[in-house]
Amino acid sequence: MQVYFAPLACSAATRIALYEAQAGAEAEFIYVDIHTRPGERLLADGSDFHAINPMGQVPAIRTRNGEIITENPVVLQYVADQYPQAHLAPAGGMERYRLQQWLNFIATELHKATYIPLLDRHSPDGAKAFARQKLALRFGYLSQQLTGQDYLLGYFTVADAYLMTVLNWSPYAGIELREWPQLQAYAQALKQRPSVARALAEEMAAYSAEMSR
Ligand SMILES: N[C@@H](CCC(=O)N[C@@H](CS)C(=O)NCC(=O)O)C(=O)O
Structure with a gap:
């Protein structure tokens, strides 16, 4: 799983969830600059994050199957459901x-x-x-x-x-x-x-x- 994050932004919740599930090592955290260049949303390689999330907002994740998921409540439930043994969300x-x-x-x-x-x-x-x-x-x-x-x-x-x-x-x-x-x-x-x-x-x-x- 790839996790698009910005430091101390709401995407930190995804990092907490992954660490709680002992799954930090399975995730690749990809930095998005939402703080230093107003109006721009650049990745470290200079590409535009809007191509991944048209809203330019973190968090966004890319699943192993290549699906992009955005919106924090949904991202967090997806992460929880990947690691049911960690009991980060009730099953139903x-x-x-x-x-x-x-x-x-x-x-x-x-x-x-x-x-x-x-x-x-x-x-x-x-x-x-x-x-x-x-x-x-x-x-x-x-x-x-x-x-x-x-x-x-x-x-x-x-x-x-x-x-x-x-x-x-x-x-x-x-x-x-x-x-x-x-x-x-x-x-x-x-x-x-x-x-x-x-x-x-x-x-x-x-x-x-x-x-x-
Ligand atoms: N509706 C989105 C909002 C996410 C959001 O507001 N992310 C902030 C960081 S905490 C962000 O990326 N801000 C930059 C922007 O809005 O352009 C969600 O629930 O994931």
Whole structure:
């Protein structure tokens, strides 16, 4: 499997999932520059990533059969399904819908509606205020879900890989996680998990290298 990623972007969730499944060595991680050349999406060989994902967004994966899959909730479920022994996603039934519920919540309500306007240097103050005003309801709901259990579904799944990736942006988005003790405790505990610690350390090193170029 090839994984198109950008350092510290939402594609880090795929790296966490692969490390959790002890399958990092089976994946080829391909760097996409989404940070340093606005408007362009170049690969290291100078080719245009839009030819792979017309949206120019990470993550994208190429399966062993050559299929390209995009959209984080789908990419993560694909990875989970490749390594069923790692139990990164329920196989089916209501539990699978619960996983999809959380993946979509993270993608739409947190990642896109809340964090992106706060992270993007070009988003206007009005957009930032609009996003910030959404935070309390969303983080309150998450805190409730994480009260009395360590993971969104009660055990580690790809939804936790995605949530951790997004919460990790909090300092850069001006979000004080300490105002939500359950979320802060969740993030602190997950950062100790070997797959998460390794993935985030590697992503941070790649980000620092990118910024120093
Ligand atoms: N809908 C996409 C969004 C992915 C996305 O926003 N990726 C960001 C990185 S976290 C990106 O590639 N941004 C560059 C861009 O939007 O041009 C998904 O769920 O995978």
